[in-house]
Amino acid sequence: MxxxxxxxxxxxxxxxxxxxxxxxxxxxxxxxxxxxxxxxxxxEHELMLMPNRCARCGDCVRVCKYQALAQKEDGEVVVDRSRCVFCGDCEAVCQREAIGLVGxxxxxxxxxxxxxxxxxxxxxxxxxxxxxxxxxxxxxxxxxxxxxxxxxxxxxxxxxxxxxxxxxxxxxxxxxxxxxxxxxxxxxxxxxxxxxxxxxxxxxxxxxxxxxxxxxxxxxxxxxxxxxxxxxxxxxxxxxxxxxxxxxxxxxxxxxxxxxxxxxxxxxxxxxxxxxxxxxxxxxxxxxxxxxxxxxxxxxx
Ligand code: SF4
Ligand code: SF4
Known part of the structure; x- marks a missing residue:
């Protein structure tokens, strides 16, 4: 079960x-x-982003194979939730625990x-x-x-x-x-x-x-x-x-x-x-x- x-x-x-x-x-x-x-x-799973922890390094954006993440000019990470398949790759790469899956x-x-x-x-x-x-x-x-x-x-x-x-x-x-x-x-x-x-x-x-x-x-x-x-x-x-x-x-x-x-x-x-x-x-x-x-x-x- x-x-x-x-x-x-x-x-x-x-x-x-x-x-x-x-x-x-x-x-x-x-x-x-x-x-x-x-x-x-x-x-279902959900993706949670914690901007106050984010260093704007862009690692998560680069690792996402589904183009669910992008960065604005000032480095802020934005999520396109319709593209996320909850693979968890961004969570694994983030050093600041600023992005992760819930569930x-x-x-x-x-x-x-x-x-x-x-x-x-x-x-x-x-x-x-x-x-x-x-x-x-x-x-x-x-x-x-x-x-x-x-x-x-x-x-x-x-x-x-x-x-x-x-x-x-x-x-x-x-x-x-x-x-x-x-x-x-x-x-x-x-x-x-x-x-x-x-x-x-x-x-x-x-x-x-x-x-x-x-x-x-x-x-x-x-x-x-x-x-x-x-x-x-x-x-x-x-x-x-x-x-x-x-x-x-x-x-x-x-x-x-x-x-x-x-x-x-x-x-x-x-x-x-x-x-x-x-x-x-x-x-x-x-x-x-x-x-x-x-x-x-x-x-x-
Ligand atoms: S990897 Fe983490 S710290 Fe770097 S931009 Fe993504 S969420 Fe922010
Ligand atoms: S969980 Fe996977 S698909 Fe969703 S944003 Fe992170 S790396 Fe991209």
Whole structure:
């Protein structure tokens, strides 16, 4: 079983309980305007150029057999993405790590070998592995094989999902996991479509079904000023969540601009937005509102 990941982080402490290894599966059906990991949206390889590291030596341009790279008069490297075949030659030749491919084809065994290095930390901290993305259910075969193998190895698995996946697949993989980290962004269907590209109907339905089977859920709420911070949205969320019995906690995740540089490097600025990060006063006010409604809330994951 093979699949595509775009990152694997050891010692993560914000992606579920304890110390974790977080595996980032590539590909996502949503297109959130505030995405922090835009390199996780396309299920394919991508070419990333980091102009701030580039020495403008031109080695990558000379090595590219497909004329996908060129240099302007001032030496700036420009990419013609329609010509790139992701051979990786430019990455291999660049001394400054200024150009490279995003996305690595891996087997389940490759990932397990990485995860095993952290087993001691899992045992001591109550941690485990978190599958995230992108959207891990966008590669359901890889996600399921990983969950099965990790469970067999006695390692706890958290599934971090947007909930936007066919119900059968979603439920099967969620049930096999030890914990579901469920992203809930906003309740208004039109606004959800406007900011993420998809309706939230399937997401809310999947969350309800998940609750019916009693799976433990942490809600992940990305707080983005001007998008989902209004009282109307917070109230609708609290009303919805208070009807569920399996939600253990809400993680309020304040927006930050960590993804913005990546939009530039992927040449996708037009597809994303730049928002104002919330002040601590706003974060506290949101947390206090949810707490006032009787929900367990924590800032961060
Ligand atoms: S090889 Fe690297 S440093 Fe040289 S021009 Fe290409 S990206 Fe820039
Ligand atoms: S990955 Fe290959 S085809 Fe694409 S720009 Fe680099 S050298 Fe050219």
């Amino acid at each position: 093979k699949g595509m990941i775009f990152d694997l982080k050891h010692y993560a402490v914000h992606d579920g309980p304890g110390i974790r290894t977080t595996v980032f599966l590539k590909g996502c059906p949503l297109h959130c305007r505030w995405c922090q990991n835009p390199e996780g949206i396309s299920p 690595r084809e891996v087997t389940v065994e490759d990932i397990l070998a990485e995860v095993e290095k952290d087993r001691l930390f899992f045992d001591q901290s109550g941690g485990g592995v978190t599958l995230t993305g992108g959207e891990p259910l966008f590669q359901p075969e890889l996600a399921e094989a990983l969950i099965d193998q990790l469970s067999r190895a006695g390692i706890k698995v958290a599934l971090d999902t947007s909930g936007y996946a066919p119900e059968k697949t979603f439920l099967r993989l969620a049930q096999k996991s030890d914990l579901v980290l469920f992203d809930l962004k906003m309740m208004d269907g039109d606004q959800h479509r406007k900011f993420t590209g998809v309706s939230n109907r399937l997401i809310l339905k999947n969350l309800k079904v998940l609750d019916e089977i009693g799976q433990a859920v942490w809600i992940r709420f990305p707080l983005i000023p001007g998008v989902n911070d209004r009282r109307e949205n917070l109230k609708a969320m609290a009303d919805f969540l208070l009807k569920l019995k399996s939600v253990k906690m809400i993680n309020v995740l304040p927006y930050h601009r960590g993804g913005v540089g990546k939009f530039h490097r992927l040449n996708q600025d037009d597809q994303f937005g730049i928002f104002e990060p919330p002040s601590q006063a706003m974060i506290d006010s949101v947390i206090n509102y949810f707490r006032g409604r009787g929900l367990v809330v924590k800032q961060g994951g």
